[in-house]
Amino acid sequence: MDQLLQHLVNGLVLGGTYALLGIGLTLIFGLMNVVNFAHGEFYTLGAYVAFAALTLAGVNFIVGILAAIVAGAALGWLCEVTLLRPLRNESIDTTMLVMIGVWIAMQNGELLVWGGVAKSIPHPFPTAPLVMGPVAIAPLRVIVLVLAVGLIASSWLLIHQTKLGRAMRATFQDRDTAALMGVSIGRVHAATFAFGSALASAAGALLGPVFLAYPSMGDLASLKAFSVVILGGLGNLTGATVGGLLLGIAEELGAGYISSGYRDAVGFVIIIMVLVLRPSGLFARQERIG
Amino acid sequence: MTLAVSDLAVSFGGVTALDGVSFTVRPGSITSIIGPNGAGKTTAFNAITGYLQPTAGRINYDGAALTGLRPSAIARRGVVRTFQRTSVFPSLSVADNVLTGLHLSSTAGFLDVLVRRRWLVLEESSLHTDVEEIIGFVGLGHRRDEMASTLPYGEQRLVELALALAARPRVLLLDEPGAGMTGAEKTVVSGLIRQVREQGVTILLVEHDMRMVMGISDTVIVLNHGRVIAEGTPGEIQAHPDVIRAYLGAPRGAA
């Protein structure tokens, strides 16, 4: 029983980070129809920017995370404007291929700049665990979970309460109609990609201190983000949030009670089952953004 | 050879689109379904051709049930449709569109194709003859090698008609074949429809253009709010009080 509680807490924290990764991707995937294999590279970017800001520039933790968000947004915007915009009328696999190229180039660029050795990102929080009965958790993880929830909430507000969010939702429903209604599709796409990339980058900056920063860290992140998108349904923020948590908890329980060698298989099998039984994701009654 | 629809009902999540519709389509006739927007015309088409499962009711053709069959199986039985929105194979040429449409006119299976049976060559060449014949019939000979998506709208609708004809229908369901066409193009289409009927194909038509409907139909069925409110010859329908009321309630211009 104690073990189960600890597994559930572990899964919750892990799932929160999956959710953060999934939200950025679900917007890009759902709204722009781009299979963004470079999503995990923005996650890596965030971790390295945070590392650079915290150790080389010596700023404080929150400023480091903000720097990562700004860098992710800027590079995401640049990427959309220079690479994806000219290819907007091409098929989904053409844009996917371009993002595969970006993925390979970014990862090896990072290897060139930072070397292959993992970097440990400092943080100001105590390392002694918080203990609640049978459950132990590091303070940093609690902070990360809180910040992740905050970021998820701000994303929700952005989508539902701002003009940009309305334009994004309209574009997701029907690009042509949105364009007729005066929405600048180009601007919406650039904003979406920048926003999604910034979220991935923020996730990297948050998780970097929990884990480590190294060039190939984004590969697993991309895979998990895709899984979350599918569990939650394309373009569905709530779905991505709940899907992330579910995936985290399921993996944790799978590794705890079935076999740790098949840990990632648990996630895959859930995805296959969800897709076969409920092809549009767990939460999508009909696809929508928001 | 009769297409018979009985007590057909379709509802989507509480909204009833068709509510106990029954009619029969006489072999060799041109029968039109008319009605205001949202009356359930396209829903009826979708149910008949297997694109959606009716909540209740039966659809029989030639004595056998079509209900529950997949669209491709229904097409194989000779009941073929076109779509309300232009629907072609966009990146194929006109000739390749029609050649693809001749799917049911050929029989080769996987192994036949791999070992390239001798009769296959004959079959392919006869298909190519059919392609020319069908393209000629709809009057797109001058466009045969152009990509379908680059054609003007009216001609794309003709490609669509050619595709449907290539499936060798015995009953042809046309969903607004004249929509978006110029008057001259509509005349051409009406002529084609008549010619198709001359060849023994039963036609079921959904169309908003009353002149076209009244000009070519043998029988007209009027739907409103998911029910049949009238059925008869064009003359009878034009004089039918319920129909006039339905249309006055929702007056409409040319489609």
Next chain:
Amino acid sequence: MTALGRGLLAAAMVTLPFWLADPYYLHVVIMAGIFGVLALSLNLLLGYAGQLSLGHAAFFGIGAYTSALLTLKREWSFWPALAAAIALAAAAGWIIGRLALKLRGAYFVLVTISFAGVISLVSVNWIELTNGPLGLPGVPAPDLGPWSLRTKAAYYYLVLAAVALSYAVCRRLVRSRIGRAFVALRENEPLAESIGVDVTHYLVLAAVVSAAMAGLGGSLYAHYTRFVSPEVFLFTYTVTMVIMVVAGGKGTLAGPLVGAVLFTALPEALRLAASWQWQMLAYGSLLVLLVFFLPRGIVPQIVASFSGHPRSAPTSRTPLQ
């Protein structure tokens, strides 16, 4: 291509080991041939039937493992093992094909990734069968009657035959009513159904043939490198196949082969041209440039520039939902 060009190409291919004496080049050519089979196979599903499978490495890996296990543990000879590899991969393709019926576009992409992920984890964890992460060394070289196909030149001819066979199968399929049915499904599925194309039958057929061909590639790979490990299921193998197909020109017969040759030679050329730090960076950047300038692939671009048609042949967007 003219008949003369085709004849010259065929002659060049058949005589290649005689004028390309350097075994390293021959090695690159053999790898290009194996990947050519894989790219042709993916193209059938992606380029013609319009289903983007990102789990194609699963079929490749299943073929490689089947062939390796049967020759190593059951001491089968190469040819029946090859047949079994093809058959088992085809069976896996059948499963994926059935899934494809319910799932399209992005969802199909994800289910194929997940499928490959599960198979890969099985190969790592089912130690008794697969020897786990250690892999299976010592896969024997194939025999043809009394001759061992141990030498590079002999293996080259085996691979060449496989490429020719795969190409011929693709060509016959594509130019038949079956290929037209594939394309119809890619272009407009409801319309395809309305003219009597049985979606179930043709999607499953496309997946089965494609997977079988990938299984062939896997078996050839196993007996050439003589070593199979769970890395054959790596996502990078699928990515490489997709790069070859899309960059070469999906939905064309020659595109995947051109892509396979180019993208097998490119990393090796970079090996020679740049020090290791820059190789993958250059590879990624070149890929971006290539897609950027030739979004529809090399072969369609060349065809278009020779036939004088405008470039704007809009390949239909692969439907996402």
Next chain:
Amino acid sequence: MGKRSIVLVALVLVALAALTVPGASQAPLKIGVIQPLSGPVAASGNYIRMGAEIARDWINARGGIAGRKVDLLIEDNKSDPKEAASAAEKLIVRDKVPVIMGAWGSSMTLAAMPKLEEYGVPMVVETSSAASITKRGNPWIFRISPPSEMEALGLEQYVDKLGVKRVDFLAVNTDWGRGAISAFGDMLQKKGAAVGAKEFMDQSATDMNAQLTKIKATGGDTLFLTTAVEQITLVMKQAQEQRLGRKIVTTGGSSSPTQLIKQAGAAAEGSYHIVFFMPWFPEAMPDGKLAKAFVDEWAKRGHPFEGLTEGFRGHDGIATIAEAIKVAGKDEAAAIRDALWKVSLMGVNGPIKFEKDGPAGKESGQSKPSIFVVQIRDGKVALPDFLAKK
């Protein structure tokens, strides 16, 4: 032809031009090196490369071998067996190297091995731990790293002092991790310890809480940990968060305690590490002078200190090969192979001398490296408490 076609043609031409660059001239002695320089284990591969470069520069500074300079031809296997085989092919056929050092991971080494047999070129294996490498009967293989069984035997003498009664395992799910679990498991059982959980993690996994929660429930006293230093860091941090409270012993020699102190901090305190090189006290190594010189040179080049526990293997591999070339008196593959049987030298690790291993008539060479145990105490690397007390 549009602008885009021209770009395409240019790309193709660049590729072709690159393919036809002629091979280098014959003068220097060429040694091939195959390492994972990109991909998930790039850090380790690069440390090995740095060590190999030190060995090369030292040899060349001493005037080379019989007046000929040594040239390292370094290839990246991208942590992928296919690439390892391709790299071996390229080195042997294109670059005509008579001897190779490689290829880090066991599956990479195993994939390259058929090429060695095909062309008759020896390879000195510097890192791989799978037993099957020397047991397969490939007479071109000479290994200076210990297979897991040898490593386990090396630890045997300390088991009682470590006080291992109930042991759990957590290892990376690769040949290395699996091999370590079975080798150390056998050895510990023989010594009378009970074996609890055997848990695995994916090479790229970052969250090991599930495994640790499970291990925590077994009530053992020691955790054997086998993986790369990054994952060891994560496991230690997460073990601390979960208050696991076990003795941790890392195996495989890749653990780089210095890096652990830096990155895991207090979480690494008290842990034991099996290493094959002790750069903290080089004087204690079998050849203290050589070890000291290597540590100094490493620092002079600005390489990170934590890379030393990997990097020395690059040095020892190249030193072994250089010695063999010297003994052979020529740079021919078969002569170098024969000479490798005769070499006897001091590496940074200790004496290197090959003994026969594997099926009779087709034996591979296996050297018996020195194995050490260190402990992290008070934020520093020290000899283990049980040795220090003596």
